[in-house]
Amino acid sequence: MPAAAASANPRDRHHYAAELAPDSRLYNKDLAPTQPAQRTWSTYNYIALWFSMSMEVTTYMLASSLIAGGMNWKQAIFTILLGNLIVLIPMLLNAHAGAKYGIPFPVFVRASFGPAGANIPAILRAIVACGWFGIQSWLGGQAIAAMVGVLLPQTMHMPWVLWACFLGFWLLNMAIVWRGVESIRFLQSFSAPFMLLMSLILLFWMLHKAGGFGPMLAAPSRFTSTSSFLHFFIPSLTAMVGYWATLSLNIPDFTRYAKNQDAQIIGQAFGLPVAMTLYSFIGIAVTSASEVVFGQPIWSPITLLGRFHQPFVAFLGLIALLVATLNVNIAANVVSPSNDFSNLAPRLISFRTGGMITGLLGLAMMPWKLMETFGSYIFGWLVGYSGLLGPVAGIMVADYFMVRGTKLDCYSLYRRGGIYEYRRGLNPAALIALVIGVVAALVGRFIPAVAFLYDYAWFIGFLLSGTLYYLMMLAKPSIVIEENEATQ
Template sequence: MIQATSLTNEDLAPTTPEHRTWGTYNYIALWFSMSMEITTYMLASSLIAGGMNWKQALSTILLGNLIVLVPMLLNAHAGAKYGIPFPVFVRASFGLRGANIPAILRAIVACGWFGVQSWLGGQAIAAMVNVLWPASAHMPWVLWICFLGFWCLNMVIVWRGVESIRFLQSFSAPFMLVMSLTLLFWMVHKAGGLGPMLSAPSQFKTTGSFLHFFFPMLTAMVGYWATLSLNIPDFTRYAKSQESQIFGQAFGLPVAMTFYSFIGIAVTSASTVVFGEPIWSPIVLLGKFHQPFVAFLALIALLVATLNVNIGANVVSPSNDFSNLAPRLISFRTGGMITGLLGLAMMPWKLMSSFGTYIFGWLVGYSALLGPVAGIMVADYFLIRGTRLDVRSLYRRGGPYEYSKGFNPRAIAALIVGVLVALCGLVIPSLRFLYDYAWFVGFFLSSAIYVVLMRAFTPEETHSLEQPLVVEEAL
């Protein structure tokens, strides 16, 4: 039993056996529901718009998701083993107070994603209104009303708590599977079969020009789920067993992303055949259909998918992260409200202004911040501690995770170096490759620096950090 302190509240405390209700299906459904949404589609379609053929695009997506699955499963282990959320887990490496640094970095990125998803959901609603009321297409205020309305809908679900998320995703995943296949078959029919859809050649004439585009896109693929690779303990803390979350994620993430990305790739390729240009936004594409019923039904599917991923991926983590700042004052609900307000302040309509801004500005840019955090977390838990945590000490001052007044200067130094090295490619043209590989550079550099600095402790200090577990494991 964790005693009440300034470092805990009901949302941050370890889960009890009664809370362990998520089985393998729930994690498969989680990834299918979070993958089958507009930004995944647009991520895949941007590869086609950038010049890849369908085979190159699909291979890039599969490789990126297999790569990000590794830190995803590694960080998920502690959540399932000890029942602790991300902002508590990261206290082991950054310190009891220092954990707020990576938690807030993750939260800010999630707020940006929340705004992006809310904007896209608002666009989908506006497109449905346009189908029913064509004159509204010339009324800009309709879009803004739809955007704010969808934002309010997200807030209502946040207020109902995490179990409403599991309920929503369990039933929406099969629905989204059916609707996605319907959209694919419809576009196959419009394009005259799969042949014309997938026959477009690669626009890259040389291997060098292809690789120049490939590596930043691969980083974007990894960066797409870099957020979840950090806060996945927020979900695996509810796992019935370690095996249920491992099998559910190992199957759900790569299969769902590859499947739905293929739909985005195929439909975008078909748009070139049908409309004479690759249309990377499904909302814009559906707006070109003259069959109101088809467009309306497809837009409803996009809306449900956007709602799913926004709540599951972009509210749970920042709500816990903000709660970690002041556990007695900020609950999960209050953290969710903060997330929603910051999402509006980050002006998502600018982040999604073009596929170049979306990929190279947003996805690659924030991966430079989150890659180092992931590297430090994995190195600390597996290489420094051998998966052993003193759970009680994660919730009280003065224990092995106190470091220097609650901050671990070694983790902070490793984080700063990893971020700065990755971002220097933005200002030094000859080092642009460091930014193109931002997540990889930050992950491996920060983890290596962290291990070296931590092992430079005296034997007495090292012994205190690796003491045996004093709290019975959750599993």
């Protein structure tokens, strides 16, 4: 702005400021880029984030279900480690924009889908997170009910106790959401070391009961051929990737608070694979030990702890499960969908209001049905929604790195009519690529002849949508030229 313009009369300055102001339909304080004073998350905070989110009941069940499906402990650990190393790639790629520009996922995705089109992937991701919120709330309620049962055995067969505990845990989650994102950082920093300690105590307790690691890990693989193993391994690997498919999209919601890129890169590159592999091994070992101790593999840690005859041990273990469930529910399943719902109508929906919407939808999705069996959990829920989110991840990565070379005009992300407007706020290339990728990923669920596509749902969607999007955007070089001029 020239000096002459700066010294113009107040009415002219007001008009100039109004032109620069963000569009209120696309902006509120929760969606605004983070300021330097807000960027306080260190490497330790990101390590703690992943340890706290990994060390919870659904991770345990994820690992134990592989044992129940026929794998031995080495095959299960390999599947989990490989899946998490794969999902770490889009995780770090999408995290870059959050740390560089301080923007959350629903704002970041405007660059590829347009300001109106961004609502589509944001709501897809938010609905999945609502399902996870419901699942975690249900498991947390079960843990509380089990603790009540340890103290008051007569309540163990009273269904209303479980439902009361479920709703009470739901209210606890909502109270933490009301306090804001900094309460999450404090909770994770405190609970991550505690959860590791409690998990190790459970492991060594079961080790003692089973008579050592030998009996615990002696179960052989039940697969008699390579083809039978691959038939189970491939969709299981997809499920491992799908487990963190939501976070691979909305990780900017957390990296926007990073002190620098190194803090989030190192913290995530160490925290995600190490935490998941460590806690998965605990789940696999304890589940194997339960077969030795109780005569059958018990894949739910809540059920397992309920079988203990020592009330103090059971009570302490259930408290650990409760803390872990609370951690992951807030960090992974409330923060990001709250931002997504806020993005629909920033003037009307704040972060807190978005959190309330998330909680209500989580109840409506009947989580007790989603976790009915380990088969529906792995091959229905995890693989199924990975086919919805893989295409979004592919488009985001292709747009940010291949089309734009990590250059964004942050100012235009909060305005209509700018370089991200496309056609009335929608990018046809992104929408076409998304639809084709989702159809290709999920068609195998309904047509047996191409069932193999569903087994690779996340991979098919990610690669196909990303490639199609890049090819279609190559035909629009003017968009990139315009953006490069705006960011200079």
